[in-house]
Amino acid sequence: MIKLFKVKEKQRELAENASGGAPIKKQTAGELRLHKDISELNLPKSCAMHFPNGKDDLMNFEVSIRPDEGYYMGGTFLFSFQVSPIYPHEAPKVKCKTKVYHPNIDLEGNVCLNILREDWKPVLNINTVIYGLYHLFTEPNYEDPLNHDAAAVLRENPKLFESNVRRAMAGGYVGQIFFPRCM
Amino acid sequence: MADTSPQPSRSRDLDKLLLRPGNLVGPRFEPGPETRDDLQAYARVLVVGAGGLGCELLKDLALTGFRNLDVIDMDRIEVTNLNRQFLFRLEDVGKPKAEVAAKRVMERISGVNIVPHFCRIEDKDISFYNDFNIIALGLDSIEARSYINGVACSFLEYDSYNNPREETIKPMVDGGTEGFKGHARVILPGITPCFECTIWLFPPQVKFPLCTLAETPRTAAHCIEYAHLIKWNEVHGGTAFDPDDPEHMKWVYNEALKRAELFGIPGVTYSLTQGVVKNIIPAIASTNAIISAACALETLKIATECSKTLSNYLSYNGTQGVHTKVTEFERDKDCLVCGPGVLIEVEPSVTLQKFIYLLEEHPKLWLSRASVSHQGKNLYLQAPTVLEEMTRSNLSQTLFNLMGKVTRDIVHVNGTATKNDQKISCMRKLLVVFKGTDGVADMDTAGGA
Ligand SMILES: [Zn+2]
Numbered sequence: 001m002i003k004l005f006k007v008k009e010k011q012r013e014l015a016e017n018a019s020g021g022a023p024i025k026k027q028t029a030g031e032l033r034l035h036k037d038i039s040e041l042n043l044p045k046s047c048a049m050h051f052p053n054g055k056d057d058l059m060n061f062e063v064s065i066r067p068d069e070g071y072y073m074g075g076t077f078l079f080s081f082q083v084s085p086i087y088p089h090e091a092p093k094v095k096c097k098t099k100v101y102h103p104n105i106d107l108e109g110n111v112c113l114n115i116l117r118e119d120w121k122p123v124l125n126i127n128t129v130i131y132g133l134y135h136l137f138t139e140p141n142y143e144d145p146l147n148h149d150a151a152a153v154l155r156e157n158p159k160l161f162e163s164n165v166r167r168a169m170a171g172g173y174v175g176q177i178f179f180p181r182c183m
Numbered sequence: 184m185a186d187t188s189p190q191p192s193r194s195r196d197l198d199k200l201l202l203r204p205g206n207l208v209g210p211r212f213e214p215g216p217e218t219r220d221d222l223q224a225y226a227r228v229l230v231v232g233a234g235g236l237g238c239e240l241l242k243d244l245a246l247t248g249f250r251n252l253d254v255i256d257m258d259r260i261e262v263t264n265l266n267r268q269f270l271f272r273l274e275d276v277g278k279p280k281a282e283v284a285a286k287r288v289m290e291r292i293s294g295v296n297i298v299p300h301f302c303r304i305e306d307k308d309i310s311f312y313n314d315f316n317i318i319a320l321g322l323d324s325i326e327a328r329s330y331i332n333g334v335a336c337s338f339l340e341y342d343s344y345n346n347p348r349e350e351t352i353k354p355m356v357d358g359g360t361e362g363f364k365g366h367a368r369v370i371l372p373g374i375t376p377c378f379e380c381t382i383w384l385f386p387p388q389v390k391f392p393l394c395t396l397a398e399t400p401r402t403a404a405h406c407i408e409y410a411h412l413i414k415w416n417e418v419h420g421g422t423a424f425d426p427d428d429p430e431h432m433k434w435v436y437n438e439a440l441k442r443a444e445l446f447g448i449p450g451v452t453y454s455l456t457q458g459v460v461k462n463i464i465p466a467i468a469s470t471n472a473i474i475s476a477a478c479a480l481e482t483l484k485i486a487t488e489c490s491k492t493l494s495n496y497l498s499y500n501g502t503q504g505v506h507t508k509v510t511e512f513e514r515d516k517d518c519l520v521c522g523p524g525v526l527i528e529v530e531p532s533v534t535l536q537k538f539i540y541l542l543e544e545h546p547k548l549w550l551s552r553a554s555v556s557h558q559g560k561n562l563y564l565q566a567p568t569v570l571e572e573m574t575r576s577n578l579s580q581t582l583f584n585l586m587g588k589v590t591r592d593i594v595h596v597n598g599t600a601t602k603n604d605q606k607i608s609c610m611r612k613l614l615v616v617f618k619g620t621d622g623v624a625d626m627d628t629a630g631g632a
Pocket of ligand 1: 376379380520
């Protein structure tokens with residue numbers, strides 16, 4: 001290819017003055033795939049999306065979930081999504097922005113959902129993740145606890161768990177911890 | 184053999200490859216001193232990364248006869264680099280890797296000019312990368328590889344028969360090592376698979392379930408990830424963890440130690456903490472040397488055609504004995520990054536709405552409900568409602584205006600295609616050419632309506 005390099009070098013010298021266009025923003029492969037995921041979303045009415053940075057930044061968005069059954073019915077829970085440029089090789093990073101009394105979500109917003117970590121696969125998509133999150137509210141499980149206390153109560157006394165959840169969602173204390181109203 | 188008044192010097196071994204004909208040479212190889220001189224005068228190579236692989240690559244390329252090298256790296260030298268990043272000395276700690284590496288190689292190898300760039304790869308605009316004939320990658324992250332791959336593939340153009348135009352091919356030589364294992368590969372965009380065609384080659388990162396970290400840690404790594412992912416936020420709330428801040432790393436290490444003590448788990452050390460948090464696998468100097476040597480050789484072969492290039496992926500494993508293997512991976516024909524894209528010619532007066540309708544009728548696409556993006560701008564999205572509403576007003580505008588009045592460019596679309604009566608969702612890359620503007624392609628080859 002050396003001959004080609006020689007030609008190119010000559011062209012480069014010629015073009016030196018001519019160029020100077022505005023730098024182009026590169027669209028990453030992750031963005032392209034996310035574009036597809038998002039334009040194909042098929043969300044239940046109980047889930048809504050927000051794009052705080054406008055229509056051209058899909059890599060950072062929020063999803064609000066409003067369960068219509070189960071312990072958390074009537075509450076609204078906001079999640080932030082951060083998507084990597086090598087998505088879907090890597091799972092989106094998801095945090096719960098609403099403080100919630102939940103066995104699988106801790107008070108800092110970390111979420112224990114297998115498909116976000118150990119079971120993530122590139123064939124999964126944003127739709128699967130949102131359904132997974134929705135599922136956490138209709139069927140919280142005490143076997144994968146992040147909030148140890150909430151998990152213990154759910155296991156031992158579901159009635160008390162239910163009233164704790166209602167109290168937290170209405171805005172109030174469960175034990176020492178205050179939960180702002182989210183319904 | 185013709186007497187070429189051999190220089191007894193540095194190029195003696197190289198001359199044996201470049202001055203003599205051979206059976207394994209490329210079809211256009213012309214033996215003789217001109218090839219050697221052209222290599223020195225015209226070949227411009229960018230080395231991305233000045234770490235373990237980058238140091239080796241710079242030295243190897245300089246000793247191979249390349250004289251115009253650039254190196255880009257955003258990192259500064261750390262004490263822990265010194266065992267293998269052999270261009271650096273203790274007194275260099277804290278200085279930019281790219282600058283010190285360039286200086287050291289130039290001191291030792293006369294006639295070589297190396298320009299260092301102490302910055303992030305994203306800080307350079309695209310034209311910077313286009314000035315190089317070959318890009319050699321000595322990186323340890325998938326993100327960085329994916330970025331450079333996207334840049335290199337963006338120069339690629341195809342002719343009307345969907346063959347890559349040679350002068351637009353930006354060859355890449357990629358090396359990677361993890362402990363005793365490594366790979367070297369040649370990426371000729373449009374000819375051999377690009378990084379994105381074979382991204383599945385990279386194993387997914389090991390991620391522990393958060394609840395395991397919180398409830399039932401069993402290993403030292405569990406304790407470290409607990410401190411890093413859970414405890415840090417609990418205590419520092421707003422402050423984001425910075426893996427390059429030694430104070431942050433110390434804090435995580437101490438918390439991990441406490442947790443390990445609590446659960447009676449041995450093995451938490453500072454270096455393991457760094458390793459787990461930054462996802463680093465211990466680097467072996469010899470592995471870097473072997474992989475870099477293979478990469479430098481391929482760079483020479485691409486430039487001079489003195490031998491056929493690796494086709495196209497060499498894996499090396501020195502864990503038990505030594506095992507190397509070359510695998511010829513295949514391109515993903517529909518790759519969104521290196522694929523040709525479907526040519527679509529339209530009038531500049533066509534609105535986005537009409538364009539989306541044309542995709543439905545296009546015999547190579549039959550794509551309905553298309554969403555369209557161009558250079559990072561979302562022109563139209565079918566869903567969700569909030570984005571559909573934000574982009575709806577674009578539908579009545581002309582595509583030509585929405586694309587900034589360029590004469591031709593790549594756009595990406597996705598939607599539902601109908602194949603054998605089955606509806607499948609798909610993403611496609613399109614090359615849009617506006618008729619009657621300067622950049623019009625061959626009219627006869629237009630693929631549709
Ligand atoms: Zn590709």
